[in-house]
Amino acid sequence: MAKIKSQILYNDEGSKVGILLTYEEFEVLVEKLEDAHDLYTAYKRTQKKGKTIPFDQIKKELSDNAKK
Numbered sequence: 001m002a003k004i005k006s007q008i009l010y011n012d013e014g015s016k017v018g019i020l021l022t023y024e025e026f027e028v029l030v031e032k033l034e035d036a037h038d039l040y041t042a043y044k045r046t047q048k049k050g051k052t053i054p055f056d057q058i059k060k061e062l063s064d065n066a067k068k
Helices: 022-046 056-068
Strands: 007-010 014-018
Touching: none
Parallel strands: none
Antiparallel strands: 007 014
């Protein structure tokens, strides 16, 4: 994993007002956020109560439908 070398931007009063990243660094951060969101979504869906379908059953149904 590449280390992100950001630069913090300050206003005249010394308050942090922004950050400077390369486009590649920005893409890495966005990808990591998307991965974290996907994991959160998967976690939330597994916590719901209700009827579930075993993976093997879904796999078989998809395979049977592909043969048609």
